[in-house]
Amino acid sequence: MDELSEKLIISLQLQDIEEVLASRKGKGKQGDLASSNDEFAFDTYRQYLRDTEQDIIDRCLARSLGEVVWADGDTPTKRAAENDPNLALRLGRKNEGDASPTSSDTGALAWGLDHTDGVTEIAMNEWQARLMLEDQTGVTPGPSRTFAERVPKKSCQICFDTFPATSTVNAPCGHIYCQSCMKEVFLNACVDEMLFPPRCCKKEIPLYTAEKVLSGEELLEFRSKSSEYSSKDRTYCCKPTCSEFIHSDRIHGDVGICPKCFTGTCVICKKERHLGDCPKDKSLDLTLDLAARSGWQRCRSCHALVEISSGCHHMTCRCKAEWCYKCGVTWKQCQCGDWDDGRLTRRAEELAMRGAPLNSNQNQTNWAHLVGRYVRNLQVNHECQHVSGWRFQAxxxxxEMCYHFLPQYIFVCRRCEILACNRCRKNRI
Structure with missing residues (x-):
């Protein structure tokens, strides 16, 4: 079967799969494993067809390049001709006593080729013209570039390495990722909910963008995490050594069965299944008592405990719920104000210390003015969206977002002056 027929068959099969997947959107229960497995099977087969289609394209390209391999090949004749470009003409003229060959025949004889087509003939004529120009001018042409050198290159805007353009992925915002960095964005989202959904410059990166860089197991894991993170009232296995997420299709009544260890968990108290009313959780009571003494707050949506380090009262939980840190109610539904004056002043002093460390000789009045200036800036930008750009700082x-130490550089928000690594400023904010 020729390549054209193969491509046609594959195109029709891909069209059928796209129609099936489009018809399944919005159907099926949230967290339904059967539905997820079906989608994974379709995605896997679609990727197989795409890979096969790419193989056909590559095969055609390789055949075309093979016809002009004399330009970049490493044959002994080619290496000799690089040292003595006149060799090609001498080889072509060695049988001048015979019938005069055509220009394409001469090129084929010169390079040991026994046949030519349109592409080869054009290439041979071009090379012969260059050799004739050398005979007339005495100028030796420079070495030709290899195919790899002619492939367009792009720089990954995460790791800053350079890759062939075909090995890069474009995010919706226009930033360029290498395949390894794009894969890491999706894998990080599976272990850190604050990075979900995967995004760059606040624009969500669709899954199909990373399908070719994720393995089948990684795709299945991402789909599972997507179902978990989209659940409001989550239930995890009560065994501390397991803690597997229990999908809604495995919950019957008030008991969820762990898909990994098959332990029953009460969906109300999150403890091992039991008869009658839920028992009192002494360890939880001790934790909540510690939180109250430490000034921690609890999200009313996912019940996670949160401790504020700096900033205003506006909290955005990992479950995406927004609430007031002081009272815990939904944001802007209380009269608590936007910030705590003491916390705001401490943050202003931290920022002032970066540029002008306090010492015994420093004028206290100047220091107070400097801190006051930072306080006023934080009051204006207490809900900074970091849209004014970032300043590079060596x-x-x-x-201050992921708490990793950067040994060489950091980025500083031009408005609120928070410090962020390159990944956080693109994928976390």
Missing amino acids: GGTQC
């Missing part, structure tokens, strides 16, 4: 310091 030197090792800690990212």
Whole structure:
């Protein structure tokens, strides 16, 4: 079967799969494993067809390049001709006593080729013209570039390495990722809910963008995490050594069965299944008592405990719920104000210390003015969206979002002056 027929068959099969997947959107129960497995099977087969289609394209390209391999090949004749470009003409003229060959025949004889087509003939004529120009001018042409050198290159805007354009992925915002960095964005979202959904510059990166860089197991894991993170009232296995997420299709009544260890978990108290009313959780009571003494707050949506380090009262939980840190109610539904004055002043002092460390000789009045200026800036930008750009700052310091230490550089928001690594400013904010 020729390549054209193969491509036609594959195109029709891909069209059928797209129609099936489009018809399944919005159907099926949330968290339904059967539905997820069906989608995974369709995605896997679609990727197989795409890979096969790419193989056909590559095969055609390789055949075309093979016809002009004399330009970049490594044959002994070619290496000799690089040292003595006149060799090609001498080889072509060695049988001048015979019938005069055509220009394409001469090129084929010169390079040991026994046949030519349109592409080869054009290439041979071009090479012969260059050799004739050398005979007339005495100028030796420079070495030709290899195919790899002619392939367009792009720089990954995460790791800053350079890759062939065909090995890069474009995010919806226009930033370029290498396949490894794009894969890491999706895998990180599976272990850190604050990075879900995968995004760059606040624009969500669709799954199909990373389908070719994720393995089948990684795709299945991402779909499972997507179902978990979209659930409001989540239930996890009560065994601390397991803690597997229990999908809604495995919950019957008030008991969920762990898909990994098959332990029954009460969906109300989140403890091992039991008869009658839920028992009192002494360890939870001790934790909540510690939270009250420490000034921690609890999300009313996912019940996670949160401790504020700096910033205003506006909290955005990992479950995407927004609430007031002071009272815990939905944001802007209380009269608590936007910030705590003491916390705001401490943050202003931290920022002032970066540029002008306090010492015994420093004028206290100047220091107070400097801190006051930062306080006023934080009051204006207490809900900074980081849209005014970032300033590059050399030197090792800690990212204030993921808390990783960057040994060489950091980025500083031009408005609120928070410190962020390159990944956080693109994928976390």
